[in-house]
Amino acid sequence: MNRRLLALSGVAALTTLLAGCIYVSVPRPAESRVSPSPDGQVAQTAAPSSTATPLAPSPTASTSDDAVALDCGDGIRIVSGAEQSFRVTGTCTDLTVTGSALTVDASAATVASLRISGDGIRVQVASADELIVEGDDGAVTSAAGIGRIEIDGDRTTTEAASGIPSVIVRGHDNVVRSGGGVGSAVVSGSGNKIR
Template sequence: MTTAPTIAPSDGSVVDCGDGSTGSVTGAERSVRVTGTCSQLTVSGTALTVDAGAATVGALTMSGDRIRVSAAAVDSAIIQGNDIALTVAGALGRLDLSGDRATITAGGAIGSLRVRGQDSTVKAGGGIGDSTIEGRGNTIG
């Protein structure tokens, strides 16, 4: 497995996973575009905006606060943090969300869902399979 470089703030604004490598976006108050097929994409920091609309992501890990990710396709996502948004154009196989005030939208189905936290919204155009919801004020549908 090859690894795409981690973008530091001075390195530019594009992560190219190529055909199956991993990518990483870190930092604060940045906008980054991701392209290619990422076997793993890790996004961590504060106030990050990641446009992966031209990418396919196997495993997505998001950690931090005020992170926004939009992607064409994501197989599975693990999200830890507050005020995080994830938009996936297609289906999302598995979502594990820990935090408050997240907004998750999938154009297709979400196969399995686990939410731990408060005041989050999860919407799936194709419905939601198995789900475990812990916390209050969450809107699932």
């Protein structure tokens, strides 16, 4: 009987000791970041909306004064990072923007091909021959036209002051607007607006 009581006491002591060694992690609330819109306002919602947010027309990009200055000296430029602002100048045969929550002012650059990969990326260009977007919640404005647009993602808004001859959209709730009209359009997904 004493051996049994002693064994039970030992098990209880060992259990108490081991219970003190168990690490319990309590999940922290998720933090959502929403990049500012071109007019400098920040959306108050933590989750992305189910429809694309119209991009307010702006004569200049909303990059901050501490934007990193880059030049397309050799014709090819890759801009990457997170939650940063960039100002691109020069002649870019290929400008690639990759990351998240980036703001790029390329309105003083000549851009042939603009490729965007990531979420929450905002780019302003003077014009582009080709625009390819892979990602969500982006915005691209062009002071002139864009020759060809291909979007693969959700909730991206693209605006061009003059015509867009060709548009391909795969995704949901994207908006393509053109002051000069849209030529051919191939669209798959729901809630997309091409006008």
